[in-house]
Amino acid sequence: MVAPVTPRxxxxxxxxxxxPLVVSFALGALAIRGILNRAGRPALPxxxxxxxxQYARRLAEGHFFSYVxxxxxxxxxxxxxxxxALAPLYLLGLRGLSFVWATWLLGTLAHAALAVETGRLAHRLAGRAAGAGAMIMxxxxxxxxxxAWSGMETIPFAWMLMRTARVAxxxxxxxxxxxxxxxxxxxEVAALGLLTPLVRPEGAVASALAVAALALRPSGEGKPRRLVALVPALGPLLVPLLHLVIAGHAASSTTMVKWLPANPAYDRAGMIAFLQSNLRVLWQSVLDGGEWSAVFVPENFLVPTILGVFALVTxxxxxxxxxxxxxxxxxVLATALPCTYLSFLWNRVRYVWPFYAAHFVLLACLAREIGDVARRFVRARAPVTPLVLGLFTGALVTKLPWTLSDLATSARAIDHQQVTLGFWAREKLPADARIGVNDTGAIAYVSDRRTFDVVGLTTEGESRYWTFGAGSRFEHYEKLPAERRPSHFIVYPQWMACPPVLGEELHRETVVDQSILGGPTMIAHEARWDLLGTGALPRVVAPKGALxxxxxxxxxxxxxxxxxARLGASDQDNVAVMAESPRREDAGSDEDTPAAEIADGGRMRRAVDRFTTNLAQGRAASLVLRASADTDVELVVRAGxxxxxxxxxxxxxxxxxxxxIPPDRVWARTEIEITPREAGAFHSFHYWLYQ
Structure with missing residues (x-):
């Protein structure tokens, strides 16, 4: 019989x-006051x-993870x-920007709970003073x-990670x-291992810890009890299975866009080089208070962290x-997981911090070890451990004014640019407008207009084209049904990188004195679709035969x-270009063709183009190529x-x-290769074969 729970x-x-709650509410009050003073209303950074x-609102309205x-x-x-977790608070009456208060409330509670769990882990390993120090850090x-006051799931996820580690x-x-x-x-161990991956996919770390704990010490006697270890093992599989059942594919669009191993635009060598670069930045900058984390982490903080690893083992x-x-x-080791992301350094390095609470356990253990060593040489019981913990805490707290100021500045930037553009769209654009966006959050939430996410995070089917580059997106738009194309775009033009589809400028918002936005200016355009298909056929030469x-x-x-053969081509080299028709000189005429604007997608800086054709064997063929170069170059064409x-x-x-192409070099599947005769590069856009 279970004993009743009393108020005591x-x-x-x-x-x-x-x-912790008192401290978290006090810090939250300072953070929120700063945001309200800078932005003038509830805002998020x-x-x-x-x-x-947006997802929470749609859930509250009865739509299961439908974005628009x-x-x-x-x-x-x-x-x-x-x-x-947020949806019930929407149902309770928080609407519009007032819904931001829901994230602030839950973030405050998670902030305090994270400190408690970290302190408990450090207490068990290194004693009461170390536990208190880890909590305060x-x-x-x-x-x-x-x-905690960004509106993100970062701190709730960090709390679940640390609670799983402690309870397991x-x-x-x-x-x-x-x-x-x-x-x-x-x-509880099984539930935490099951649910943590539903907060963020990196929660698979918590699942692994829960499985290990349940397997090492099964509840009760007998092997059937070990089956409980399978419950947290299901955690990392639930979301992929949900995607597979409903959307028809297991990988999320976020995975396809942001996770390096799933990005089809990178070959193995490119992926390894990118990962190594990320690991160097993590080690040399982020964990050491360098340029990417200076707003949070004291300079040279990596040294005590490394010493803390040895102290933890001891x-x-x-x-x-x-x-x-x-x-x-x-x-601690899982801190390296975000290095597998393409967007590792974006958004104040947000993917790293959920794992950082474990670093404070290291520092707490280091302080305890320093205190124990000091007592061997000092007869009096000097409070060395609290003093060391105080030094670590003081170094961290000195960053707080800068942090809170940056939080408010960033929230003001998002509000004055993207939220303001969302309100503009709601007022100025027709109700049936479909807005192409490359930052899909605030504009979708505020405008009450349908959005088309060019990145593909919230619009199914678009992520693959984003990962390869602007040229592939332009070519994809040519085949997209007209009713699915955006009627307008609100984008950073340099990020969109697809000028052929950006029509007349309608409005812009510029925000300076910030470092969180994708650019100082975001612009609203009418969508332009008249250039689609203009590059589909040769515009100058007139080869004999049929295509x-x-x-x-x-x-x-x-x-x-x-x-x-893409040969490791990068997304930056995949472009959409507008230009006038090429000159007629290659068609044997002295007259230029009438100027006409055409657009085509292509790949820049090619050392070789290689592909296989489908031709009628034994019949002569004409290869027409559309290409350009930065310097004069002679291209050599090989068949077979x-x-x-x-x-x-x-x-x-x-x-x-x-x-x-002579008839003796034409087969049903003819491999064509184009290379510069000498060292150099060219830009390729289109190939046609006529017979």
Whole structure:
């Protein structure tokens, strides 16, 4: 029989949260006051936070993770549980920008809870003073304060990570002063391992810890009890399975856009080089208070962190708590997981901080070890451990004024640019407008207009084209049904990088004195679609015969069909270009063709183009190529490995050239290769074959 819970029991459980809650509410009041003073209304410092608000609103309205009216389920929600947690507060009456207060409330509670869990872990490993110090370091850490009131899921996720580590470790290595762990503790470990990946996919770390704990010490006797370890193992699979059942693919659009191993635009060598670069930045800058984290982390802070690893191992050994030490170290090592993201450094390095609470356990263990060593040489019981903890805390707290100022400045920037443009769209654009955006949060939430996410996070099917580059997006838009295309764009032009589809400018918002936006100016345009298809056929040359095959460079489907060798081409080299028709000089005429604006997608800085054609075997063919170069270059054309001709490209805009392929070099599947005769590069846009 389970004993009833008395008010005294509740008070005893809540008592450890009293001090952290007071501090968190005080810090929250300062942070919110700063935001309200700078922005003039509730505001958030990241556009991504408005994505959560939009999903939460749609949930409250009865639409399961549908991002805009009229469209179904999307896989763009990085966190499933955060919008679900926010939705009830929308139903309670928080609307519009007042809904921001819901994120502030939950962020405050998570901020305090994270400090408690971190303190408890450090206390168990290194004693009471170390536990108090770790808790206070959490409360005074700028990154935790910034993200607690950012509207993001960062701090709730960090809390679930640390609670999982503590509860799972205590399940295996129970405190002698507490009752032996039983079924209730096993259920909590399993539930945390199951649910944490629903807050963020990196929660798979918590699932692994929970599985390990339940497997090491099953509840009750007998092997059937070990089956409970399978519950947290399901955690990382739930979201992919949900996507697979509803959307037809397991990977989320966010994964396809942001996760390096899933990005099809990078080959293995490019992926490894990118990962190594990220790891160097993490090690040399982010964890050491360099340029990317100076607003949060004291300079040279990596040194005590490294020493803290050795201190953690020592404390875990002395306290006979190897699993506690291992689980803390696992979260510390997981700090490197964000290095697998393309967007690792964006948004104040937000992907790193959920793992950072474990670093404070390291520092707490280091302070305890320094204190123990000092007592060997000082007879009096000098409070060395608290003094060392005070130094660490003081170094962190000195960053708080800068942090809170940056939080308010960033919130003002998002509000004055993207939120303001959302209100402009709601007032000026027709109700049936469909707005193309590359930051999809605030504009979708505020404007009450349908959005078309060119990045593909919240619009299904677009992420693949974003990852490859602007040229592939332009080619994709040519095949997109007219009713699905945006009627307007509100974008950073340099990010959109697709001028052929940007029509008349309607409005712009410029915000300076900030460092959080994708650019100082975001512009609203009418969408322009008249250039779609203008580059589909040669505009100058007139080859004999009928069109037998076409390789449209940057068109992903055309490239895949013809085995086009991308050879590690980057998304920056995949472009959409507008230009006048090439001159008629290559067609044997002295007269220029009438000027006509055309647009085409292409790949820049090519050392080789290689593809396979579909031709009628044994019949002569004409290869027409559209290309350009920065300097004069002669292109050599090979069919089946044998040179069959060449084409000269003058420096400047694209031109069209014809190379004849003799009948003895034409097979049903002919491999064509184009390379510069000498060292150099060219820009390729289109190939046609006529027979």
């Amino acid at each position: 029991d509740v008070g005893k459980r809540l008592a450890p949260y009293a001090f 990241l556009d991504d936070a408005f994505i959560h608000l 009216p009229g469209e179904g389920y999307t896989t763009g929600a990085t966190s499933l549980l955060w919008p679900i 959490c409360l005074g850490f700028g990154a935790f304060a910034w993200f 470790a205590a399940y295996c290595e129970p405190d002698p002063a507490s009752p032996a762990p039983g079924r209730r503790q096993a259920i 404390r875990a050994h002395r306290a006979a708590l190897p699993i506690h030490g291992t689980f803390v170290l696992a979260i 037998a095959d076409e390789i449209d460079v940057s068109d992903l489907e055309s490239e895949d069909t013809h085995g086009y 490995g044998i040179e069959i001709g060449s084409a000269r490209l003058p420096a400047g805009p694209w031109v069209e050239r014809v190379v004849e």
